[in-house]
Amino acid sequence: MNIVGIISEYNPFHNGHLHQITEIKKLFKNNIKVICLLSSDFVQRGEPALLDKYARAQMAISNGADMVLEYPTLFCCASAESYADNAVYILNNIGIIDYISYGFKSSDNDNVKKISSLLAYESNEYKEILKAELSKGLSFPKARQHALIKLLNKSDTDIYKLSETLKSSNDILAIEYEKALIRQKSDILTVPIERTGSDYNDPYMKENFSSATAIRKYLLSEKVINNKDLADNLPPSTLKILEDYSEVKHFGSMYLFENLIFYSVISKSNDELKKYPLVNEGIENLLKNNVFSCSSVNDFINTCVNKRYPATRIQRLLIHILLGMNKGITYKYKRPGYIRVLACRNKSLLSLISSKSSLPVITSLKKSYDDFDSDLKTLIEFENKACDIYNIVCLKDKSQYLNEFSVKPMFD
């Protein structure tokens, strides 16, 4: 029996995600269990998830996952590098993962391996080229892209394919997963599955394999779930969950959190803003000046963008401010301290993970919280606060709120 881990957001779960799980099962002739590590209510790029973590966990279980673990907000709402690094750390430390499967887009997965081993232990030559590129005022991802092309240009690498790899959001994550596995000296092997259809940032709806970005955009603007466009792109179980969910909660979006985001910037002094991880080089002045001249939160983000600060960085920084994710907590807690099971349909898998994991495994949050030391308590309190903020805004009837301690994982 093999166990495959998937690092996921399922925001929402679509045909592309189903394709990945189906392909893995085919590859291992069904002799496999799938464990998904799922981002919590605020996701990597720094925005509220479309649906809460429980609804997305249910989507995964309905489509072939055997277990879903929570990737806490404090760690998943971070740069691609840090996101991948801590995700690999968790999958490494639960002690039962044989493979990590990721989607990739470029026609040549060799590039992913080549780049990741180069980045895992940065050579002096690479560091120097990178430094020179950064000094031109480029953003870190851009500078890294240029440095890698310059470096690999000397080898027999196909530079066109290399550029494509470095431009694809999926492949950037793939590189980060491979890199993290090398750095953490992990025994876990990887199972790259080629993506069908759109890259995950593609904003346009396609016939069958639209990106999650396109599907979110569609859902947030159309607000109709029962239609052909969505039915062609989402498994039936996802559609059903979306329908039920939309009775109870608004879909999460930056727009829905707009006033809160503006408020959380306005209500803080420049000195208070500087307590947040990505706020430096005078970006706090930019935030305070621009917050008042913008008609929307997207407008706000765009006016703050410059070469050094791409939109995703600004957006993530705003979510950090919203959630109180300041330097105090992020610098103190570099690694996740526990694993919480959000859903599981296999009791033996639950016993296995509980016996093998080097991190404490949570099935009853309240019970674990009471047993934990103050550091782990702090981590749980932060996660609960983030989810509370998410829920109080998304709930259509606030009195329907459920305390995180009261939500039980789904055990089929």
Add this chain to the structure above:
Amino acid sequence: MNIVGIISEYNPFHNGHLHQITEIKKLFKNNIKVICLLSSDFVQRGEPALLDKYARAQMAISNGADMVLEYPTLFCCASAESYADNAVYILNNIGIIDYISYGFKSSDNDNVKKISSLLAYESNEYKEILKAELSKGLSFPKARQHALIKLLNKSDTDIYKLSETLKSSNDILAIEYEKALIRQKSDILTVPIERTGSDYNDPYMKENFSSATAIRKYLLSEKVINNKDLADNLPPSTLKILEDYSEVKHFGSMYLFENLIFYSVISKSNDELKKYPLVNEGIENLLKNNVFSCSSVNDFINTCVNKRYPATRIQRLLIHILLGMNKGITYKYKRPGYIRVLACRNKSLLSLISSKSSLPVITSLKKSYDDFDSDLKTLIEFENKACDIYNIVCLKDKSQYLNEFSVKPMFD
């Protein structure tokens, strides 16, 4: 030439307010100037004003006021006692006020005088009775009411009338004004004007003299301005201002600020909540527990109410938390440090106040800010922040935002 001060909210300016100004002018045979001290964007009872301070200042000027001064949020959003005390302090210190006019409701204004002189210098007997009443678990206003009735019962006071006086919101403020004048040893005399129509908390619309509470309720639910009910209760200029204003901003209400209020409680730890002035005796636990079981902010306030914490106190406390009005700033700044002119239609009055006031008079906020010391700068920064929070939520198009420094007072 006499100068009369009116401590006001004009939330919004209605026929009752016009009646007061008209009566004063009659009384002084028009040989008079009227200066209104107007609450800023968050008012005494702890809620966002229906319209911003500039629109309400314009209403006052359109209806006979000669000058409108700002009563800063930090001081006006406070208990009736503190509200009256600092308002009298300002009017006392601008050095040109001969009279303060207030509305009263009870048929016997003598009671107001009698009670206020009793409260200005509390006798030991009074203190003991009050203490006994408080120990029964009564709220402060209730305990005070009981103590005063017990004390004055011994004299020849008409106890029925006394109870009526102590029950009327208007008369409670009247008592506080008189008390503050005594305590501050002020030479200012008072001009009580009997209120026509409703007491100011009366929630129902009347034919001509509805309360501001009833008018706000009507405007917030009906959202139609051009109708007979309102036309019967508001001067035509108020109607016009309401119409123009509603094109640009939403009317302020607790409902409009609901998510922000919930967020500002949820995002703070119990220890952070305890940094706020009225948060003690475990009320922080009550807030944190109840915020999650309520369908609305009004529901939230009501679930937190107990004998010791009436709704107004809870509501004010929530606004303090929303605005970051913590013990740090409220304990440090006990008195307003400047006077800002919001509107004026009389240049000689402006010269007079500038020459006589013992507090610096602001006509250009930016200029004064640059000249001020760090304490006064802090006060202005706090006021600006409160208005920014108000405006960013109320503005229909956030890009229409105007920095407080850019808003010029209206000089006709």
